[in-house]
Amino acid sequence: MSPYRVIRQGVTSLGTHKLRTFFMLSGTMVGIAALVVIMAIGEATERRVMQRVNNFGPTAMMLIPGGGRDLPPPDPNVTTLMPDDAEAIREQVDGLTVVSPMVRQMAVTLRYKGNQFQAGVFGIRSNWHAAWNWEASEGTGITEQDVATLSRVCVLGQTVKRELFGDTAPLQERIYVGKIGFTVKGVLEERGVSPGGGDMDARVVIPITTAMRRVFNMEHLSMIRILTDDLELLPEQTRAIRTLIRERHHIRRPEEDDFRIVTPMGIAEMVRGISGTLSALLTALAGLSLVVGGIVLMNILLISVTERRKEIGLRRAVGARRRDILLQFLTESLSVSLLGMFIGGLVGWGVTKLLVRTTSIAATLAWEPFALGAVCALLVGLLFGLQPARRAAKLHPVEALR
Amino acid sequence: MLENVSLRIDVGEYVAIMGASGTGKTTLLNILGCLDSPTSGSYCINGTEVDNLDDDALSHLRNRQIGFVFQLFNLLERATLIENVLLPLVYAEFYPADAEQRAVDALSAVGLQDRLYYRPNELSGGQQQRVAIARALINNPALILADEPTGNLDSRSGTEILAILQRLNREGRTILMVTHDRAVAEHADRILTLEDGRIAEERKILHPRDAGAELSELAAKERIDESV
Known part of the structure; x- marks a missing residue:
C-alpha cells in the first residue's frame, strides 16, 4: 500500500476540478499576498527607524529647550537652557x-x-x-x-x-x-x-x-x-538629567518641563508612530483573511465531501481504507493551501514591487513573510482540512454508495 | 433485513438474486461484498471468515476478493478509462509493475481497447458499464458482484453487458448478480428469490438464456428493419 498513489489521487482530483480548486485557494492566496505586502511595508518602516536612529546616534541624547513631545527644531523663544546646565550634567551624571x-x-x-x-x-x-x-x-x-x-x-x-x-x-x-x-x-x-x-x-x-x-x-x-x-544606562541617565534640569530650572510638580530630552527610543517611536499602529492593524487583517480563507476552504471541502459521497463510496468499495480517504482529502486541502501560498507569495511580491514603483510607500521584501506565509498556509491546510477529511473518512461505504 | 439466509456459491457459478425492493437484496449484497458485516451469523469468502473483521481488514478483503459492478456505473467522471480501471490497484497492498498492461488487458476484454484515454462522459451508458466491468476484473477477484448492472441501460446495451458477464463466467469467473428483472436473471445458472428477508425460492436454470445469441438475433432483426 503506497501512500504516494493515494496522494497522487488527491492532487489529480484538484487538477481535474479547476474551478473548485481556485475557490479553495483564493482565500489563502489573498491572505498570504496581504501578509507579504504588509510585512514588506513593516520591514521598510523598521529599516527607516534603524537609519534614523543611526543618523541620530544610537547612544546619543539631545537636550533641547521648549516643552512638548515633538522632535527638534528647538524653540528659539525658550531661553532657560544655560551653559551652566551643560556643566552640571557633565559633573553630576555618571557614565556620559x-x-x-x-x-x-x-x-x-x-x-x-x-x-x-x-x-x-x-x-x-x-x-x-x-x-x-x-x-x-x-x-x-x-x-x-x-x-x-x-x-x-x-x-x-x-x-x-x-x-x-x-x-x-x-x-x-x-x-x-x-x-x-x-x-x-x-x-x-x-x-x-x-x-x-x-x-x-x-x-x-x-x-x-x-x-x-x-x-x-x-x-x-x-x-x-x-x-x-552604555546604552543600558541611557534610560536611567535620561531620568537623572531630567531631575537635575528641573531642579536647576526651579520647576515644581504640576508644571511641565521647559525642555525635552530626545533619545534614540523616542526617535524610533516617532518614526514608527502611525505606520506602526497601521501595520499592526493590517497584519491583524491579513491574519483574519487567512482565517476567513481557511474557513472558506473548509466549507468548500465539506460541500465537496457531500458532493463526492459516491466517489468516496466507490473508493471504499474497491478497497480504500478510512485512512486512505483521510489522506486523500488532507492532501487536497494541503496542496490547495500550499498552492495558494505560492500564488499569494507571487501576487504579494508583485504588488510590493508595484507599490514601490508607483507610490511613495516604502516597502522592502525580505524572506520572513514568505517563511511565515508557508507556515500559515500549512497550518490553514491542516487545521481546516482535517475536519472535512475526517468526515469523508467516517462515511460508511454502504451509506456513501446509496 | 435478512433472516435465516443460508447460501453457498461455488467457484465458477453464475447466480442471480431476485426480489422486489425492500426484500433484503441490498443488505445481502452489502454483506456478500464485505461492505457491511452481518449482526449475527457468519460469512466466509474464499476461505476467509468475514465476521469480526475490522474496517481495514474488510477494505483489504474487498480490494482482494470482490469486483463491484454498480447500476449507476460509479466511474470517476474526470479520470480517463485507464485511470478508472487502475483505481483498485491504488489501494492494493502492492502496486503491480505491470499495472498499466493489466488495465489495457481488462479494457480489451470488454472491447474498449481503442478508448484507453477517453473519459466516461464521452462514452455511451453501455460502454461505461463495460469500463466498470473492466475495473472489477483488474484485481482478479474471487467474486464479481453486479448490482442491477443493466438497470440503467436500454435493452440492447443491457444484453451486451449480459453477454460479457456470461463470457466471463464461461472463462471461470464467479458472478453474483442482483436484479428485479426475470428475463435478466434467467441468464444465470441459478436464481434465488428473496421475500421478506428470506430465500423464498431457489431454482436451477438448466438452459440459461444466451445473451450472445440474443444479440445476434437483435442484429438480424435490425438488418431486416433496415431493408424494409
Missing part, C-alpha cells in the same frame, strides 16, 4: 562620554566676495566634532583654544563651500557671517540629507563663545548633545 552644548541660528547671511548664501550658523565647543562624529575633511575643526580665545574662525559645510567658493580653495579665506569677518580654517565632511529632510551640509560652525558674545549676543543654549557610555 560627551556633553556638548551649542547655540545656533538659522538663515544667517554669509558673504564671500560677490557671493551670498543663507545657512545655519552653529556655535560649538571642540567636542561637538566627537558628539556628532563629524570631522573636518579639509583643514581642521574648532579647537578648545578657538573657544577660549573667542577667535573668529569658522568651518564650512560642503554646501556652503560650494555656494560661496565654487571650485576655488576656501582655506584661510575671509568670509562674513552677518557683519563679522571670519577666517575659514576647515571644511566639514559631507553628511547629506538630515533625517528631517534638510540639508545637513548647509551650515557653518564657529566657536560657541564667539557665537554667543560676538555674533548672536545670546546667553542661553540652543541644544546640548550628550553621548552615553
Whole structure:
C-alpha cells in the first residue's frame, strides 16, 4: 500500500476540478499576498527607524529647550537652557562620554566676495566634532583654544563651500557671517540629507563663545548633545538629567518641563508612530483573511465531501481504507493551501514591487513573510482540512454508495 | 433485513438474486461484498471468515476478493478509462509493475481497447458499464458482484453487458448478480428469490438464456428493419 498513489489521487482530483480548486485557494492566496505586502511595508518602516536612529546616534541624547513631545527644531523663544546646565550634567551624571552644548541660528547671511548664501550658523565647543562624529575633511575643526580665545574662525559645510567658493580653495579665506569677518580654517565632511529632510551640509560652525558674545549676543543654549557610555544606562541617565534640569530650572510638580530630552527610543517611536499602529492593524487583517480563507476552504471541502459521497463510496468499495480517504482529502486541502501560498507569495511580491514603483510607500521584501506565509498556509491546510477529511473518512461505504 | 439466509456459491457459478425492493437484496449484497458485516451469523469468502473483521481488514478483503459492478456505473467522471480501471490497484497492498498492461488487458476484454484515454462522459451508458466491468476484473477477484448492472441501460446495451458477464463466467469467473428483472436473471445458472428477508425460492436454470445469441438475433432483426 503506497501512500504516494493515494496522494497522487488527491492532487489529480484538484487538477481535474479547476474551478473548485481556485475557490479553495483564493482565500489563502489573498491572505498570504496581504501578509507579504504588509510585512514588506513593516520591514521598510523598521529599516527607516534603524537609519534614523543611526543618523541620530544610537547612544546619543539631545537636550533641547521648549516643552512638548515633538522632535527638534528647538524653540528659539525658550531661553532657560544655560551653559551652566551643560556643566552640571557633565559633573553630576555618571557614565556620559560627551556633553556638548551649542547655540545656533538659522538663515544667517554669509558673504564671500560677490557671493551670498543663507545657512545655519552653529556655535560649538571642540567636542561637538566627537558628539556628532563629524570631522573636518579639509583643514581642521574648532579647537578648545578657538573657544577660549573667542577667535573668529569658522568651518564650512560642503554646501556652503560650494555656494560661496565654487571650485576655488576656501582655506584661510575671509568670509562674513552677518557683519563679522571670519577666517575659514576647515571644511566639514559631507553628511547629506538630515533625517528631517534638510540639508545637513548647509551650515557653518564657529566657536560657541564667539557665537554667543560676538555674533548672536545670546546667553542661553540652543541644544546640548550628550553621548552615553552604555546604552543600558541611557534610560536611567535620561531620568537623572531630567531631575537635575528641573531642579536647576526651579520647576515644581504640576508644571511641565521647559525642555525635552530626545533619545534614540523616542526617535524610533516617532518614526514608527502611525505606520506602526497601521501595520499592526493590517497584519491583524491579513491574519483574519487567512482565517476567513481557511474557513472558506473548509466549507468548500465539506460541500465537496457531500458532493463526492459516491466517489468516496466507490473508493471504499474497491478497497480504500478510512485512512486512505483521510489522506486523500488532507492532501487536497494541503496542496490547495500550499498552492495558494505560492500564488499569494507571487501576487504579494508583485504588488510590493508595484507599490514601490508607483507610490511613495516604502516597502522592502525580505524572506520572513514568505517563511511565515508557508507556515500559515500549512497550518490553514491542516487545521481546516482535517475536519472535512475526517468526515469523508467516517462515511460508511454502504451509506456513501446509496 | 435478512433472516435465516443460508447460501453457498461455488467457484465458477453464475447466480442471480431476485426480489422486489425492500426484500433484503441490498443488505445481502452489502454483506456478500464485505461492505457491511452481518449482526449475527457468519460469512466466509474464499476461505476467509468475514465476521469480526475490522474496517481495514474488510477494505483489504474487498480490494482482494470482490469486483463491484454498480447500476449507476460509479466511474470517476474526470479520470480517463485507464485511470478508472487502475483505481483498485491504488489501494492494493502492492502496486503491480505491470499495472498499466493489466488495465489495457481488462479494457480489451470488454472491447474498449481503442478508448484507453477517453473519459466516461464521452462514452455511451453501455460502454461505461463495460469500463466498470473492466475495473472489477483488474484485481482478479474471487467474486464479481453486479448490482442491477443493466438497470440503467436500454435493452440492447443491457444484453451486451449480459453477454460479457456470461463470457466471463464461461472463462471461470464467479458472478453474483442482483436484479428485479426475470428475463435478466434467467441468464444465470441459478436464481434465488428473496421475500421478506428470506430465500423464498431457489431454482436451477438448466438452459440459461444466451445473451450472445440474443444479440445476434437483435442484429438480424435490425438488418431486416433496415431493408424494409
